[in-house]
Amino acid sequence: MNSTTEGGMTLVTTSAPPDLEWTKTAMPVFILLITALGIVFNMFVLVVFWFHKKACTVAEIYLSNLAAADLVLVSCLPFWAVNILNNHNWIFGLFLCKVVHMGINMNVYGSIYFLVLVSIDRYVALVHPLSNSVIRRPKYAKLACLLVWGLCLLLSVPVIIYRNLELQNNVTFCGLTLEVKYDWLYEGALTIFSFIIPIGIISWCTVKIIQALNGRLKEWLNQKMEHKATTLVLAVLLAFVICWLPFHLVKLVFIFIRSDLTSENPLHTCRYIFTCLGFFNSVLNPILYVIVGKNFRKKVTELFKQEDSEVSFRTVSTRTT
Template identity: 55%
Template sequence: MDTNYTTPAHSVLPLTDPDNIWSNGTSNGSHCPDSEAWDWLYTMQPVYMAVLSVLGIMGNVFVLVVFCFHKKPCTVAEIYLSNLAAADLLLLSCLPFWAANVANNFNWQFGGLMCRLVNAGIKMNMYGSIHFLVLVSGDRYVALVHAMSHGRMRRPRYAKLSCLAVWSLGLLLSMPTLNFRQVRYLAQYNVTACIIEYPSLEVEFACDAILLLLGFVAPLAAISYCTYRIVRALHGQRVERFNAENTERKATFLVLAVLLAFLLCWIPFHLLTIVDILYRLGMVGGCALDQALDICSQLFTYLAFSNSLLNPILYVIVGKNFRKKVYELGKQISLIRKKAGSTKSQLSTLKTFASN
C-alpha cells in the first residue's frame, strides 16, 4: 500500500481523533512551515496526560467504589453514571501509553497488540461516553416528563441491558481501529510509530462520517431534545409536583451539570474534526488554517480528555445525593472497622482464658 506521509503537523501527532493520526491521505498537498508552538506542546503533552491520568483514575475509581459498595442498590441514573465513570476510566488508563509515546519522540515501544488495544480503548470512550449520556438524559426525561405513563421503563434491569448494548456498540464501532492500527517504521520521520493505515480514502472518510454521525450528531440531537424538555418541565406549571419529588430534582441537576460539562469539552473537538475533514478533502486550505489546525487539534483534544476528570468533581460539588452516599459509605466502613476491632478483642480475651 502506497501511503502519503507528506502531511501537515497535525496529522503526525498521536492525538486529535485517534483514528485520523498518521493516516494516509490526510494532506491537501500544502507544505507549510511548522508552528513555533510545537516545542512547547511536545514538552507539555506527556506531563499533562500523566497528571490527567493519575487524578482522573483516582476520581473515577472513587466514584465506582461509592456506587458499587453503598448499602443501597443503584438507581437507574446511578447505573448510567457508574458506566460513564467506567468509560472514563478506560480512557484514562490508555493515556499513559501515549504520554510515554510522546516522551519517546513518538517511537511506539509497546508492540502491535497494545497499539491496537490502546487506541480502541480511546475510541470506545468516545462512543461510550456520549451514548451513556443519551441514556441518562433519557432517564431524566422519562422521570420528569412521562413519569406516570412510562415509569415502568425506569427499571434497573432495563438500565443494565441498555448499558450492555452501549458497550457492545462501542466495541463494534471500534473495529476499524482494531483492524487498521499497526506499528510501522516511517523513514521520513525516523520513528517506529503506531499508525492507522486505511485501505482507501473511501474507507477513511466513511469512518470519519460514522464518528461524526453516531458519535456526535445523532447523540447530540437526542440529548438536546431531552434537555429542552427537562428544563421546560423543571420550570413549568407542575413545579409543586417536582418539589414533592426532591430526589428526582437533585439527580436531574447533577445530570444537567454533567451534560453541560461534556458538551463544553467535546463540541470544539468534533467541530475541529469537521474542519479537518474539509481540509483533507482540499475544500479549504492555506498555511494559516494549517497552523491553526496544528494548535487547536492539541488544545481541543486536551479539553475533550479533561472531561473524564471533571465528572467526579461534579459529582462531589453538584451531586447532593452522591455526597450523602459518600457519608453513608464512610459510616458503613467505620462500623465494619468497629466490628472487626471488637472481634479481635474477643479473640484475644478467649486466648488469654485458654492460656490460663
C-alpha cells in the first residue's frame, strides 16, 4: 500500500504491491494458464447452451450468464499478468487501466449475483414447487440476468471514476486513488455488496433446499430433472465458497489492520495466493458442469449428434446436386 499527496489531499493507491519476488515468476504463469483454460472451457459451455436445439431452462440461463461473467474475467487477466512481469509498471494506458479493472470488478459482482439467482430458482423449484410456474419462466430469468449485469455496471462506477495512473519511483501504477478515509469506506462497501449480502441469501436458500431434499425426498423421486439441476447448483455454490471465501476473509483483515502491515507480512502472500484461488473458480465451474451436470453432459452429446447429422445431410445434399 502506497500513498501520495496531491494538492494537500492524501491518496492511497491500492494496486502498488509489496516486493514479493515469487509473484513476478509464478503468478504470471498461473494467470496465463487460467486465462487459456478459462477461455476454452467457458466458450465451450456457452456454445453448448446457445447452439443446442432445445431452449435453455431457467437454471441454464443463469449458468450461461455465469460462464459469460467468467469469460469476461479471464479475458482481462492477461493484462494483469503482463503488468506483474513488467514489475507492476502499467504500459497499456489509462483507458485499459479503467476497462480491464472494471471487467474484473464486474466478474466479482456478476459471479456471486448469478449464483444468488440460481439459488433462488432452486429454492422456488424445490421448496415451493406448486407456485413456481409463473415465476420460473425463461423471459423473467433473462430479465433478471439483464438487471444483474446493470447492477454490476453500476457497482463498477467507482472503478471507472477513481482508477487512475499513478507515478511512483519511476513506475506507473494502475491504482484506485482515493482519500484514505474513503478508501476504507469503499473497500468495506465492496466486501458487503460483493460477498456478505449475497452469500447470506445463498446460504439461507441452500439451507432451505437441503431441508426440503431431506424432508420430501420420496415425493420427488419422479422429479429427476430438478434433482440433477440442484446437485449441479450445490456443487457450483460449494466451489465458489471454497475459492472466494479465503480471499474475502483476508481482505477484511486488510481493511482493519492495513496500517500495521509491512511488506514482509505473510498476509501479503496469502492475498496473492487467495486471489489466484478466486480466479481459478472461473476454470472450475465448466469442469463441474461436465463432471456433476448430467443434463449438461446429455446436451453435449445431443449437440455433437446434431452437428454430425447436419454434416451428413450437407454431404448427401452435395452429392445429389
